[in-house]
Amino acid sequence: xxxxxxxxxALEDRQLYLMVQPKINMRSGEVVGLEALLRWRHPEFGELSxxxxxxxxxxxxxxxxxxxxxxxxxxxxxxxxxxxxxxLTISVNVTTTNLFDDxxxxxxxxxxxxxxxDPKYLEIECLETEELLEDYRIASVLQALRDIGVRIALDDxxxxxxxxxYLRRIPVDVVKIDRSIIKDMEVDAGSRAIVFxxxxxxKHFDYGIVAEGIENQAxxxxxxxxxxxxxxxYYFYRPMIWEKALESFAQCL
Ligand code: G
Ligand code: G
Ligand code: NA
Ligand code: MN
Numbered sequence: 001x002x003x004x005x006x007x008x009x010a011l012e013d014r015q016l017y018l019m020v021q022p023k024i025n026m027r028s029g030e031v032v033g034l035e036a037l038l039r040w041r042h043p044e045f046g047e048l049s050x051x052x053x054x055x056x057x058x059x060x061x062x063x064x065x066x067x068x069x070x071x072x073x074x075x076x077x078x079x080x081x082x083x084x085x086x087x088l089t090i091s092v093n094v095t096t097t098n099l100f101d102d103x104x105x106x107x108x109x110x111x112x113x114x115x116x117x118d119p120k121y122l123e124i125e126c127l128e129t130e131e132l133l134e135d136y137r138i139a140s141v142l143q144a145l146r147d148i149g150v151r152i153a154l155d156d157x158x159x160x161x162x163x164x165x166y167l168r169r170i171p172v173d174v175v176k177i178d179r180s181i182i183k184d185m186e187v188d189a190g191s192r193a194i195v196f197x198x199x200x201x202x203k204h205f206d207y208g209i210v211a212e213g214i215e216n217q218a219x220x221x222x223x224x225x226x227x228x229x230x231x232x233x234y235y236f237y238r239p240m241i242w243e244k245a246l247e248s249f250a251q252c253l
């Protein structure tokens with residue numbers, strides 16, 4: 001409770017900040033996008049991972065302010081890359097509560113305008129929850145975002161319900177294959193078989209595919225063989241300070 005109550009102050013004091021983790025085209029080695037990952041440097045509790053506070057905040061309406069802050073910050077970051085001619089996308093993680101918020105769509109749309117970022121460079125990552133699959137209000141927010149060009153990614157696919165038939169009913173452009181399956185690929189033929197078929201099915205329906213949690217070359221090679229080109233994981237890059245990413249990737253032209 002104390003933690004949650006200190007959030008508004010933390011937002012003002014800039015105790016929160018974003019790290020970025022690159023997504024890469026494993027065929028060319030090129031960085032194609034960044035995922036924004038939230039951190040909280042708390043004066044009393046130290047460095048907090050989003051797992052320690054996002055679930056708590058997500059039970060309150062404060063999660064809306066928090067996500068608006070994250071989107072604003074992420075767009076500020078990506079516009080710095082674009083200024084340097086480096087047209088990467090940026091993804092932001094949102095919770096189901098955010099998608100029930102009537103102001104979410106308008107906020108995102110107006111912030112895109114404010115920063116002059118083409119909506120196609122913003123991706124919203126959401127988790128496959130029951131509400132996401134079943135609530136028409138969420139589907140309509142996602143569809144409205146897609147209609148203006150924002151991309152929608154389904155995060156951690158393969159860790160929850162992962163019902164392929166439901167998947168087709170929700171407006172999603174990109175599916176991220178959860179690292180829990182990816183991490184076993186190197187040692188387990190069964191996991192490789194699942195990923196192989198999953199990639200085939202996702203390609204059949206024209207989804208963009210991102211493999212998460214790649215930790216070694218063997219897994220990256222296998223994924224490429226299966227036709228999954230975009231990957232993310234410690235093998236390529238760990239989450240990093242965005243200024244450092246700007247320094248290293250901004251000569252990407
Ligand atoms: O970066 P890290 O591995 O600590 O992230 C842990 C979890 O927190 C991941 O599931 C990630 O999706 C989530 N997360 C990271 N940043 C944000 C954010 O800005 N908003 C929300 N809702 N979740 C986030
Ligand atoms: O749930 P989500 O996929 O958004 O989680 C993102 C989190 O996953 C980040 O906080 C990041 O630290 C973590 N992560 C990213 N790549 C790897 C990886 O290769 N291995 C492991 N164990 N964690 C990873
Ligand atoms: Na994510
Ligand atoms: Mn994920």
